[in-house]
Every structure is written in structure tokens, then in C-alpha cells.
């Protein structure tokens with residue numbers, strides 16, 4: 184198996200479906216397609232063709248889309264067959280293709296990998312594309328398109344370029360300090376710009392939590408004493424918000440989790456209700472897990488039947504924000520000691536709770552570009568650290584070296600920015616040392 188094989192795969196979803204798309208990429212893509220449908224002329228055209236086996240028997244009829252490299256998703260010659268979406272059609276066409284020499288099934292991610300290797304996508308765009316395909320909520324989709332369509336890469340590229348330009352100017356000052364054609368005062372401006380870039384980077388990093396929450400979900404733990412109405416509330420929230428993604432027993436036996444789509448935000452709801460059914464020793468473990476769940480959450484809903492004394496105080500959930508909820512409003516009158524009073528049974532007050540959750544999660548992401556992978560964050564923090572050193576080091580040559588390190592950390596995020604190439608570009612615009 185080599186990178187020069189021609190690969191194919193079913194690129195559309197589960198069969199049966201109206202249409203199935205088989206994508207073919209590599210040096211033999213056109214040849215393989217022509218074996219099935221006869222001559223293909225031109226590129227970037229949709230052709231209605233009949234697919235036949237070598238013995239002339241019919242396979243299917245469908246559209247054939249031709250993309251000559253490098254103007255294709257992978258950068259190679261690509262063909263897309265849009266066929267009738269049955270298991271049998273896809274199986275028969277796949278069998279024909281895989282019988283051809285140097286044509287084989289693609290491995291997972293191989294099309295994107297080739298796109299990356301051929302410079303069609305950088306790493307941030309590949310990650311964005313993966314997130315876009317996996318997106319289940321509106322906000323996940325928005326975050327993924329921000330990232331996947333080049334905006335974020337462009338930002339890192341610009342930063343790397345600014346840092347490299349600053350470094351070039353500093354090095355020029357070092358190397359040519361005695362010569363007349365170097366404006367000696369450039370360094371003030373250079374460091375001012377590096378300082379403001381540091382601020383931009385710090386702001387960007389501080390948005391990471393928002394990105395993570397949008398991508399992986401906003402964790403809400405429902406806690407409170409037995410019979411406070413935790414399970415009933417969880418069911419009420421899950422039942423009305425039809426877009427439930429999963430309902431699974433959590434990692435622990437006694438913590439249940441439901442994924443909700445609240446106004447386009449993924450909200451992961453954890454119910455710690457199981458603890459009351461446990462035996463003594465197990466109950467203690469259950470309580471411990473309930474507390475752990477609460478501490479790991481982004482928001483805790485602390486429930487109590489209106490008027491009762493709560494079994495869990497605010498202190499026990501550490502720094503996690505808490506909404507105190509008085510339950511069973513249909514039995515009691517509202518009390519001001521709670522943030523929200525509601526009845527999970529009648530639904531009264533539920534919308535206020537939904538709005539309160541959405542308001543908290545939406546405040547974490549303003550729709551701007553944010554890092555949303557630990558990998559990106561690691562390199563951003565590395566870059567930020569190097570810039571900080573550059574701003575604070577006393578020695579000019581070391582300061583320049585920190586700038587180089589920062590630019591190359593940023594370059595590693597996209598896997599594309601070659602700092603030395605940037606340097607050539609910048610130096611070529613200088614009059615010094617021609």
C-alpha cells in the first residue's frame with residue numbers, strides 16, 4: 184500500500200439512501216472510471232453515464248464528476264460516482280474497482296491525509312472538517328465552519344508572519360547596527376507590535392474554554408437530596424427537548440447522562456439520582472461520585488423541594504456556579520431563597536431554567552475564532568510563553584530567538600507555516616545586505 188495507489192471509498196452515509204457517492208482519488212482515477220463508463224472528456228463536469236462490467240453487463244446508471252488534479256479535494260485526479268444508493272450497487276461497483284490493479288479501498292482519513300500532503304488543507308482545516316462532519320448541534324456546526332474554512336489558519340499565519348518580521352528587524356538591528364541605512368529606532372515599534380500581538384494571543388487563548396464547551400458540551404449536574412425531584416427534572420428536560428442525542432448510563436453505575444440540544448448548544452445533563460437506591464457502603468461511594476460529577480460540571484443545578492432543608496450546600500461544589508432550584512412548585516408557593524422555582528410535573532418554570540442554562544453557555548463563546556483542540560492550545564501556550572520571554576529578556580539576540588520559537592510554535596498548529604520561508608520573504612523586502 185503506497186501513497187501512489189488510487190483509492191476509493193463510499194463517501195456518503197448509511198445505505199440504503201437515495202444517492203450513494205463513491206469517491207476515487209489517485210493517478211489511476213480517470214483510467215479506472217473510464218474502464219467502467221467509457222471515455223471521460225474534460226474536467227469539472229457532471230456526466231450522466233452507464234456503468235458496466237468488463238463483460239458488458241450493466242452495473243448502474245449515475246452521474247460521474249471529474250476533477251483533474253490539483254483542482255480537487257485531495258489535489259490528485261478525483262472522480263465521484265453518484266449512484267443509486269443501494270448496498271448491492273455500492274458492493275458491485277466497489278468489487279469492480281478493487282479488482283483493478285493499483286486501485287484499493289481507502290483507509291480511514293486517507294482522502295484528508297492526501298489533501299493535507301498535497302497542500303489543499305492544513306491541520307487546522309482538517310480538524311475543522313472532522314468537526315463539521317461530526318457536528319450535531321447548530322453551534323458545533325458554526326464553530327467548525329469558522330475553523331474549517333481557513334479563517335483560523337489565516338490568523339495563525341498572520342501572527343507567525345508578524346513575529347518573523349519583528350525578528351527580522353531585530354536581527355537586522357543586531358547585524359547592521361553600525362550601518363547608516365538601518366533605522367535605529369525601529370525596535371520601539373517592533374516591540375510595541377509584539378506586545379499587542381501578545382495581548383491578541385492571550386485573548387484568543389482565553390476563548391479556548393468556550394470552544395471546548397461548544398465542541399464537547401456544557402456539563403450540567405443535577406444534584407440534591409433524595410426525592411428532591413432530580414430524575415423527574417431530567418426526564419422533563421429531556422422529554423421536551425426532542426433533539427436528544429443519546430441516553431446512556433454514565434461512566435459510573437449511578438450517574439445517568441442525557442445529551443440535549445438547547446438552542447443549538449450541546450448540553451450534557453448528569454443526574455446523580457441513583458445514590459438513594461444504594462446500600463449503605465455503596466451509597467457512600469454514590470455520594471462521592473455525585474460530588475465528583477458536580478465538581479467536574481460547568482454548572483450545578485442544586486435541587487430541593489421548596490421549603491425543605493438542602494442536603495448539599497453550595498460549598499460542596501467548589502468553584503462551579505450553582506443555580507438553586509426549588510422543586511414541586513405545584514405543591515408549594517415560590518420562595519425567594521431559590522434562583523428558580525419550578526414544577527417538573529406541570530412544566531411551570533422549566534423554560535426559565537432552559538433560558539438560564541442557554542444564557543450561561545452562550546456567554547462562553549461569542550462566535551469568534553477560538554482554539555478548540557488541546558493540540559492547538561498547547562502550541563498557542565508555547566508561543567505565548569516564548570513571546571513573554573521575548574518581551575522580558577534583556578539580551579537582544581535571545582529576544583530574537585524567542586520570537587523565532589514563538590513563530591514556529593504557531594507554524595506547528597497548521598503544520599504549514601515554514602518560518603524560514605517567511606523569513607526569506609521578509610528579508611527579500613529589505614534593502615539591507617542585498
Ligand code: GDP
Pocket residue numbers: 407408409410411412413414415416456459510511512513514525526527528529
Ligand atoms: P430524585 O430522588 O431527586 O431523583 O427525585 P424523583 O425525581 O425520583 O422524585 C421524587 C418524587 O417526587 C417522585 O414521587 C416524583 O413523582 C415527585 N416529584 C418530582 N417532581 C415533582 C413535581 O414537580 N411535582 C410533584 N408534585 N411531585 C414531583
